[in-house]
Structures are given as structure tokens and as C-alpha cells.
Amino acid sequence: MNHTPGEFRIIDNLQRFGEDIQRDELKYHNKRVLVCKEFTFDAAHHLHAYEGKCKNLHGHTYKAVFGISGVPNDIGITVDFGEIKDIWKDLIEPYLDHRYLNETLPKMNTTAENMVAWLFEQMEQALQGSIHLKHEDIPCSNDIRTEFVRLYETPTSYAEARREWMLSE
Numbered sequence: 464m465n466h467t468p469g470e471f472r473i474i475d476n477l478q479r480f481g482e483d484i485q486r487d488e489l490k491y492h493n494k495r496v497l498v499c500k501e502f503t504f505d506a507a508h509h510l511h512a513y514e515g516k517c518k519n520l521h522g523h524t525y526k527a528v529f530g531i532s533g534v535p536n537d538i539g540i541t542v543d544f545g546e547i548k549d550i551w552k553d554l555i556e557p558y559l560d561h562r563y564l565n566e567t568l569p570k571m572n573t574t575a576e577n578m579v580a581w582l583f584e585q586m587e588q589a590l591q592g593s594i595h596l597k598h599e600d601i602p603c604s605n606d607i608r609t610e611f612v613r614l615y616e617t618p619t620s621y622a623e624a625r626r627e628w629m630l631s632e
């Protein structure tokens with residue numbers, strides 16, 4: 464196969480695994496990289512010991528962003544995006560989506576700062592426990608870890624948990 468870009472054209476020869484590219488060529492590098500996945504959920508909550516509108520029961524469409532790092536495996540995947548989604552769907556979302564957060568989360572004021580630390584713990588426990596390996600034919604690389612979680616409470620307000628803060632403080 465010719466690797467120079469050349470003219471734009473309709474491809475007539477698809478790259479064939481085992482002929483044009485070998486398995487040991489699938490991994491391009493051995494460096495740590497970050498993969499990120501976003502999820503949204505709708506939930507109701509209210510704050511305690513807080514004077515302002517958020518003491519009243521109200522709802523948000525939250526957005527959670529997970530940043531997970533690792534060294535890619537032999538086919539160039541660090542952690543399958545589908546694996547992150549499985550963890551979210553099975554272990555985290557049931558506590559959040561269309562829930563009353565004051566009831567479903569551990570006892571805490573349901574601030575973005577508190578919730579984002581809980582999200583970090585859930586993802587990290589799931590990754591380290593390798594609870595989910597539905598994609599067993601695509602093994603995760605070694606040493607995958609949660610680097611950060613960002614939780615948007617509104618489009619303009621978010622809290623972030625970072626690995627160094629979560630593990631050291």
C-alpha cells in the first residue's frame with residue numbers, strides 16, 4: 464500500500480489484516496494516553512445548610528466526564544470505550560438517573576464537589592476490580608487508572624476530582 468496521500472479517490476483496495484498489516488503492527492506506541500468518555504443524567508436534589516435557591520428541591524441535567532489513562536494493549540486500545548459505558552450503565556447510573564440524589568447517594572450534601580468524589584471512587588473501584596470484562600477478546604492494558612472526573616451541574620458550573628487529590632488527601 465502507498466502511504467503518500469496523493470489525489471482524493473474512491474478506495475478500491477481495503478487494508479487486509481494479516482496481509483497488508485500484521486498483528487504486531489497494530490500497536491503504534493507504548494506511551495500512557497488518556498481516554499475520555501462523557502455521560503449525562505437527570506436527577507433531583509436539594510442542599511442542606513445552604514441559604515439560596517438550591518435549598519429547594521430542584522433538578523439538573525448533569526454531565527459527567529471520565530478521564531482514564533493507561534498504556535495501549537497489543538491492538539492499540541487502552542480501555543474500550545464500551546467497557547467504560549458498561550461500568551457506567553451497570554454500576555453508577557442506577558444511583559443517579561431519574562433519582563432523588565439525597566436518597567440514593569451515601570449521606571452527604573449533594574454538592575457537585577461531594578458527588579464528583581463519589582463518582583471517582585466508583586469508577587476507580589470498578590477499573591481496579593476488573594468487574595466488567597464483557598469485551599474479553601480485547602483485554603485492557605495494564606495499569607489503567609482514573610485520572611479525573613468532571614461533573615457539570617449546569618452548563619456553566621462544574622467540579623473536578625483529580626487523581627492526585629483523591630489519593631493523597
Ligand SMILES: Nc1nc2c(c(=O)[nH]1)N=C([C@H](O)[C@H](O)COP(=O)(O)OP(=O)(O)OP(=O)(O)O)CN2
Pocket residue numbers: 510517521573574575576616617618619620
Ligand atoms: N460550589 C458549589 N456551589 C453550588 C452548588 C454546588 O454543588 N457547589 N450547587 C448549587 C445548586 O445546586 C444550583 O442548582 C446550581 O448552582 P448555579 O450554577 O448557581 O445554578 P444556575 O441555574 O444559576 O446556573 P447557570 O448555569 O448560571 O444558569 C449552588 N451552588
